[in-house]
Amino acid sequence: MNLMCPVCREQLILQEKTWRCIHQHSYDQAKQGYVNLHVVQHKHSKTPGDTPEAVAARRRFLSAGFYQKLQQKIVDVIQPLDLLSAIDIGCGEGYYTQAIAQQIPHLIAVDIxxxxxxxxxxxxRQRQVTWVVGTGAILPVQDQSLQLCSSFFSPLPKAEMLRVLQPQGYLLVATPAPQHLLAMRHALFDEVKPHEPEKFVQQLAPEFQLLEQFLICDQLQLNQQQLQDLIAMTPYAWKAKAELRTVLEQQAQFSVEAQFCLYLFQKSSGPIR
Known part of the structure; x- marks a missing residue:
């Protein structure tokens, strides 16, 4: 894989269990099989990204089969592209990444x-993916080395995605649709504004051309633990008023609709403005 040293930006080569560049900067592969390329000079906090509690909640929720419709649609979109290399930005605990790995042989996954x-x-366990602790602000891969960037509910580092994608490379983005988890948001907030997925399309133009877009809807029937996990894995966990969250989490059953927008873009061949 074309991993890049975060210090000197040269290519990293895996030698036994250490990633090393020509300047002898080295990064040991952890026993779990990942490498940490989030160097201290790029950190803005001691433990950046999702909390372990949010990660555990999301893993329980997704393991129960929720959001499977979105996962399958991601596979359906990627399959006909017949790609060899990709990076999944903001991969989390790997729910969507593992599905992509069945379609793309050389896959890097990065999360902060x-x-x-x-x-x-x-x-x-089969080591299908190169797992990296790193930041989207400096993607740990070399220039124009990949055919696809994917980002699901994660920030979109436009300049970095343009840098690492090959000419005509693809970008796959999933983001909440306007009515996503509307009933839950009404229970947690006094004022609810619809999500604005179209803003991503505008932000990515003109360097990325929109090829396809899809709306995925899924009615969720949640028990109390699943509801608590869904709240905990979203930004609502810390944005909502504590008393409203407490009332909602006491519900034994809760019905809510998940709605997602999935966008497939292609890197424009024209000059970058």
């Missing part, structure tokens, strides 16, 4: 949350 990458790498 070390606890999430640890779980993802530990689950990947």
């Amino acid at each position: 949350a070390k606890s999430a990458v640890q779980i993802a790498a530990k689950q990947d």
Whole structure:
């Protein structure tokens, strides 16, 4: 894989269990199978990214089969592209990454949350994916080395994605649709504004051309633990008023609709403005 040294930006080569560049900067591969390329000079906090509690909640929730419709649609979109290399930005504990790995042989997955990458790498017993602790602000791969960037509910580092993608490379983005988890948001907030997925399309133009877009809807029937996990894995966990969250978490059953927008873009061949 074309991993890049975060210090000097030269290519990293795996020698036994250490990633090393020509300047002898070295990064040991952890026993779980990941490498930490989030160097201290790029950190803005001691433990960046999702908390271990949020990661654990998301893993329980997704393991129960929720959001499977989105996972399958991601596979359906990627399959006909017939790609060899990709990076999954903000991979979390690897729910969508593992599905992509069945379609793309050379796959790098990066997340800023070390606890999430640890779980993802530990689950990947066949070592199908190169798991990296790192930041989207400096993607740990070399220039124009990949055919696809994917980002699901994660920030979109536009300049970095343009740098690492080959000409005509693809970008796959999943983001909440306007009515996503609307009933839950009404229970947690006094004022609810619809999500604005179209803003991503505008932000990515003109360097990325929109090829396809899809709306995925899924009605969720949650028990109390699943509801608590869904709240804990979203930003609502710390944005909502504590008293409203407490009332909602006491519900024994809860019905809510998940709605996602999935966008497939292609890197424009024209000049970058």
